Amino acid sequence: xxxxxxxxxxxxAVKLMVIEAPHVARKASAGQFVIVRIxxxxxxVPLTIADFDRNAGTVTIIFxxxxxxxxxxxxxxxxxxxxxxxxxxxxxxxxxxxxxxxxVAGGVGIAPVYPxxxxxxxxxxxxxxxxxxxxxxxxxxxxxxxxVSDELIVCTDDGSYGRKAVVTEPLKEILSAKNISHVWAxxxxxxxxxxxxxxxxFNVPTVVSLNTIMIDGTGMCGxxxxxxxEGAKFVCVDGPEFDGxxxxxxxxxxxxxxxxxxxxxxxxxxxHICNLDKAVSGDNxxxxxxxxxxxxx
Amino acid sequence: MTKQERMKIPRQEMPLLDELIRRxxxxxxxxxxxxxxxxxxxxxxxxxxxPKCVEGCPVGVLIPQFIKALRxxxxxxxIRVMKIKNNLPxxxxxxxxxxxxxxGNCILGKTGEPLAxxxxxRYIGDYELRRRTCPxxxxxxxxxxxxxVGSGPAGIACAVDLGREGHKVTIFESLHSAGGVxxxxxPEFRLPKPVVHSEIDYAVQCxxxxxxxxxxxxxTITLDxxxxxxxxxxxxxxxxLPNFMKIPGxxxxxxxxxxxxxxRINLMKAYRFPEYDTPVRIGxxxxxxxxxxxxxxxxxxxxxxxxxMGMKSGxxxxxxxxxxxxxxxxxxxxxxxxEEGIIFDFLTIPVEIFGDIDGNVTEIKCIRIKLGDxxxxxxxxxxxxxxxxxxxxxxxxxxxxxxxxNPVVFTNNANLRRTNKGTVVADNExxxxxxxxLWAGGDVVTGSATVISAMGAGKRAAADINRFLREGDVKK
Numbered sequence: 001x002x003x004x005x006x007x008x009x010x011x012x013a014v015k016l017m018v019i020e021a022p023h024v025a026r027k028a029s030a031g032q033f034v035i036v037r038i039x040x041x042x043x044x045v046p047l048t049i050a051d052f053d054r055n056a057g058t059v060t061i062i063f064x065x066x067x068x069x070x071x072x073x074x075x076x077x078x079x080x081x082x083x084x085x086x087x088x089x090x091x092x093x094x095x096x097x098x099x100x101x102x103x104v105a106g107g108v109g110i111a112p113v114y115p116x117x118x119x120x121x122x123x124x125x126x127x128x129x130x131x132x133x134x135x136x137x138x139x140x141x142x143x144x145x146x147x148v149s150d151e152l153i154v155c156t157d158d159g160s161y162g163r164k165a166v167v168t169e170p171l172k173e174i175l176s177a178k179n180i181s182h183v184w185a186x187x188x189x190x191x192x193x194x195x196x197x198x199x200x201x202f203n204v205p206t207v208v209s210l211n212t213i214m215i216d217g218t219g220m221c222g223x224x225x226x227x228x229x230e231g232a233k234f235v236c237v238d239g240p241e242f243d244g245x246x247x248x249x250x251x252x253x254x255x256x257x258x259x260x261x262x263x264x265x266x267x268x269x270x271x272h273i274c275n276l277d278k279a280v281s282g283d284n285x286x287x288x289x290x291x292x293x294x295x296x297x
Numbered sequence: 298m299t300k301q302e303r304m305k306i307p308r309q310e311m312p313l314l315d316e317l318i319r320r321x322x323x324x325x326x327x328x329x330x331x332x333x334x335x336x337x338x339x340x341x342x343x344x345x346x347x348p349k350c351v352e353g354c355p356v357g358v359l360i361p362q363f364i365k366a367l368r369x370x371x372x373x374x375x376i377r378v379m380k381i382k383n384n385l386p387x388x389x390x391x392x393x394x395x396x397x398x399x400x401g402n403c404i405l406g407k408t409g410e411p412l413a414x415x416x417x418x419r420y421i422g423d424y425e426l427r428r429r430t431c432p433x434x435x436x437x438x439x440x441x442x443x444x445x446v447g448s449g450p451a452g453i454a455c456a457v458d459l460g461r462e463g464h465k466v467t468i469f470e471s472l473h474s475a476g477g478v479x480x481x482x483x484p485e486f487r488l489p490k491p492v493v494h495s496e497i498d499y500a501v502q503c504x505x506x507x508x509x510x511x512x513x514x515x516x517t518i519t520l521d522x523x524x525x526x527x528x529x530x531x532x533x534x535x536x537x538l539p540n541f542m543k544i545p546g547x548x549x550x551x552x553x554x555x556x557x558x559x560x561r562i563n564l565m566k567a568y569r570f571p572e573y574d575t576p577v578r579i580g581x582x583x584x585x586x587x588x589x590x591x592x593x594x595x596x597x598x599x600x601x602x603x604x605x606m607g608m609k610s611g612x613x614x615x616x617x618x619x620x621x622x623x624x625x626x627x628x629x630x631x632x633x634x635x636e637e638g639i640i641f642d643f644l645t646i647p648v649e650i651f652g653d654i655d656g657n658v659t660e661i662k663c664i665r666i667k668l669g670d671x672x673x674x675x676x677x678x679x680x681x682x683x684x685x686x687x688x689x690x691x692x693x694x695x696x697x698x699x700x701x702x703n704p705v706v707f708t709n710n711a712n713l714r715r716t717n718k719g720t721v722v723a724d725n726e727x728x729x730x731x732x733x734x735l736w737a738g739g740d741v742v743t744g745s746a747t748v749i750s751a752m753g754a755g756k757r758a759a760a761d762i763n764r765f766l767r768e769g770d771v772k773k
Contacts, residue, residue, distance in 0.1 A: 027517060086513060089516055219703045220556050221560050222554040254550055262576035
C-alpha cells in the first residue's frame with residue numbers, strides 16, 4: 001500500500017496528491033507516467049508524473065475528476081492508501097539543448113508540462129510557455145510554470161483570465177515571429193491535434209504526450225495502440241511521447257470513445273454510493289463496502 | 298489385483314458443470330474426481346518398470362510412485378512424492394496438456410484409454426490445498442541472494458526450488474498480483490484464482506520468499522542494478538507482448554488482443570463490472586482469430602459474457618487457418634468450447650477488417666484455404682483458394698495469435714544476447730544466458746509455450762543457479 005502524504009485542491013476539478021513511493025521516485029523523469037489503482041476493486045489508471053522528489057521518495061500526481069476512478073481518488077485524503085502505484089512507465093522526455101522551445105499546455109496538461117519545461121530550462125533552452133483552460137477556475141500552477149519559463153502566456157477560452165484565446169492563437173503568432181526549434185504540447189487530444197496541424201505548417205518538430213486507454217501499462221494489452229505513419233505503436237512502452245505530425249488523430253479519437261458508456265455507468269453508480277453514504281453517516285464519501293462483498297470469489 | 302483386472306477398469310470421467318449452465322457464469326467447469334473415483338482410477342496404473350509417462354513430463358514428476366501411494370491410501374506420502382518435482386500440482390493438474398505429455402506416453406493408451414494422470418495430480422493437489430499436510434521447510438540460510446524477475450510459472454518454480462535450497466529469494470512482479478499468466482491469462486472457469494493465490498502464498502510463506510509487486514524491471518530497476526545487489530538473477534518474464542495481424546483495420550474500436558480481453562476479465566474482473574471498476578465491451582457477434590489455448594479461453598469467456606449481459610442471440614466464431622486436426626489447444630478445451638456452442642471456421646484466413654464512420658468494427662473479410670505440403674516446422678502450409686473471399690459480420694474481433702517477449706526488461710541491456718524474435722538466447726539445460734550471473738527460462742526463451750514447460754525451465758535454471766552459488770565464484 002502507498003500512502004497519500006499530501007492533498008491539495010488546485011481548482012474545482014483538479015487535485016494534487018503527493019504519494020510516498022520511493023521505488024518510483026528514484027527513477028522518475030519528466031515525461032513518464034505511473035499506474036494507480038485505488039483498491040482491490042479499482043481499475044489501473046495511467047497518470048503522468050507532475051513532480052518527484054528522489055530524496056523524500058515521493059511522487060506528485062495531478063488529476064482532473066472526470067470519471068469514477070478520478071472522483072474516487074479525489075475523495076481520498078492525506079493519510080489514505082492506494083493499492084497500486086507502479087512505475088515509472090514509458091520513455092522519459094528527450095531533454096537536450098534545442099534552442100528556443102515552446103511548451104503548450106491545456107487544462108490538466110499543465111501538470112505534466114511543468115517537469116518538462118523545468119528540465120528544458122535547466123538544459124539551457126529558452127523556454128516559452130503557453131498555458132490555457134476553458135476558464136479562470138480551471139487554471140493552476142501559473143506561478144510555478146512562470147519560474148521555469150523565460151516567457152509565459154496565459155489564456156482562457158472565455159477571457160475570464162489572461163488573454164481571451166485558445167492556445168493555438170498565441171502559438172501561431174510566436175511561430176510566425178520567431179525561430180522555434182521544438183514544441184511540446186500536452187492537453188486534450190483535440191488541442192494536441194490542432195497544435196500539431198499548426199506546427200506542421202511551420203515545419204517545427206512537435207512532441208505530444210498521449211493518454212490513451214490502457215490496462216497494465218507495461219506493453220501487455222495493446223489497448224493503448226495508436227496509428228502512426230509507420231504503423232501501430234503502444235503508448236505505454238513506445239511512448240507516451242510521439243511525433244505529433246505522424247499521428248492518425250481520427251483513429252485516436254474513436255478509440256478514446258470505446259468505453260464512454262461504461263464510464264458513465266460507473267460514474268453514476270459512484271455518485272449514487274456517495275449520496276447513500278452521506279445520507280447514512282454524514283461522513284466523507286467512502287466506498288460502500290456492503291456493495292462489494294466476497295471480493296475474492 | 299492382476300494386470301488384466303487393472304486393464305479392465307474404465308478410465309474414470311471427471312464430473313463437469315452442465316454445458317448450458319456454465320455458459321452463463323465463470324464457475325469452474327471441471328469439478329475434480331471424488332475420492333472413490335480417484336482411487337479407482339489410480340488402480341488402473343500398471344506401475345511400469347520403465348515408466349514412459351515420466352519421460353513425457355517436463356518436470357519429471359515421479360508418477361508411478363505418487364499413484365502407488367495414493368491407491369494404497371497414503372495420500373500424505375503421495376503429496377510428498379509429488380512435491381519433490383512439482384510444487385504446483387493443483388495448477389498443473391488443471392492446465393497441462395497431458396494428452397501430449399504424460400498421458401500421451403501411457404502404455405494403457407496403446408490399446409485403450411490412458412491413465413488419467415492429470416486428474417489424479419489435481420486430486421492430490423486440491424487435497425493438499427485444503428489440508429496443508431506437507432509444508433515445505435526452509436533449510437539453513439546460505440546467505441546468497443537471488444532476484445527472480447516475473448512471478449509466472451517459470452519464476453515461481455525457480456524461486457521455490459531456490460528457496461528450498463536455503464537461498465534468499467526476491468521475486469519482482471510488474472503487476473499488482475503474483476502469478477503471471479496464471480492470473481491475467483487463464484480464466485477462472487479453467488483455473489480458479491483462489492487456487493493460484495493459495496498455491497503461491499503457501500510456497501512463499503513456507504520458504505520466506507519476498508514478492509515485490511508494482512516493480513517493472515527495466516523501468517523501476519534495471520537488470521544491471523539488480524546485479525549489483527544480488528548474486529544471481531533469473532529472468533522469467535514470459536511472452537507478454539501481443540501480436541496483431543498485419544492486415545488493414547486492426548485499429549478499429551472493437552478489435553483487441555486476447556491479452557487485453559483476458560486481462561480485463563481475469564486480472565481486473567471486468568465480468569463483474571460495475572462492482573469492479575474495469576469494464577470490457579463486447580458485442581453479439583464475436584470473431585476470435587487463432588485456435589490455441591488463448592483463443593479457446595477468449596472464445597469461452599466471450600460466450601459467458603454474452604450470456605451474463607443478457608444477449609439472447611450471441612455468436613462466437615473461432616477463425617483458424619488450419620483444420621480441426623491441427624488445433625493447437627489442449628484437447629479438453631477444444632471439446633469444451635464446442636460444447637459451449639462456439640462456431641469454428643477452419644481453413645480460413647482474415648485478410649481485412651472493416652469499420653463504420655465512427656471507427657467501430659463491422660465486418661471481417663476472409664479467404665478460404667487448403668492445406669498444402671508441410672513447411673519447415675513440419676506443419677502443413679495453408680494455400681489460398683482462388684475466388685474464395687467472403688465476409689462475416691462482427692462487432693468484436695479478438696486476436697489470439699501468440700505473443701512475444703516484452704522488451705522493457707532488457708532496457709539498457711544491449712549485451713544480453715537475444716534472437717531476432719526478441720527471445721533470450723539461453724542454454725536449454727541450464728538456462729544460462731550470454732551474461733554472467735544471469736539466467737532465463739520459460740516463454741521469454743522459447744516464445745509462447747505451456748505452463749509446465751516454463752516450470753521445467755525454471756526448475757532446471759534453479760538447479761544450475763544453486764550449483765553456481767554453492768560451487769562457483771559469486772562475485773567476480
